[in-house]
Amino acid sequence: MFGTLKHVQWPLQALLANDYTASVNGVKWSPDGALFGVAYSKHIVQIYSYHGRNDLRNHLEIDTHVGKVSDLGFSHPNRQLCIITCGEDKTIKVWDAVTGNKLYTFEGHEAPVYSVCPHHKENILLQCH
Numbered sequence: 001m002f003g004t005l006k007h008v009q010w011p012l013q014a015l016l017a018n019d020y021t022a023s024v025n026g027v028k029w030s031p032d033g034a035l036f037g038v039a040y041s042k043h044i045v046q047i048y049s050y051h052g053r054n055d056l057r058n059h060l061e062i063d064t065h066v067g068k069v070s071d072l073g074f075s076h077p078n079r080q081l082c083i084i085t086c087g088e089d090k091t092i093k094v095w096d097a098v099t100g101n102k103l104y105t106f107e108g109h110e111a112p113v114y115s116v117c118p119h120h121k122e123n124i125l126l127q128c129h
Contacts, residue, residue, distance in 0.1 A: 028073050030081065035059060042067075047060040065093070067089050071113075080096070094106075
C-alpha cells in the first residue's frame with residue numbers, strides 16, 4: 001500500500017487545503033493503513049479514509065482540545081481502533097475511531113503535551129512526552 005502513497009500526494013494536498021484553514025501539526029496513518037489523521041494548529045483533528053489511488057474521504061472531524069492539537073496517533077487496545085490526541089490544554093484524549101466519541105481523558109499534566117507514541121505490540125495504550 002505504501003508504494004501507492006506517492007499517487008495520493010497531490011489529491012491529499014488539495015483536500016487538506018480546501019478542508020480547513022489552519023496549519024498541520026501532524027499526520028499519522030492507522031496501523032492497517034486504511035485511515036489517517038491530521039492534527040491541526042487549532043482544536044480540530046480530521047480523520048480521512050483511503051480507498052485507493054485518488055479516493056480519499058473525510059471519515060470524522062473531532063473537536064478535540066482547547067487550543068492546538070500537538071500530535072495524534074492510533075492504537076487498538078482490546079481490538080478497538082482508537083485515536084489518541086494531545087494538546088496545549090495539558091490533556092491526552094482517546095477517541096473511538098469509528099464514531100468519534102470520546103472514551104478517556106487523561107488530565108494532570110503540568111505542561112502542554114507535545115507527542116504521543118501508541119504502543120502497537122502490547123495491550124498498552126500509549127506513552128507520552
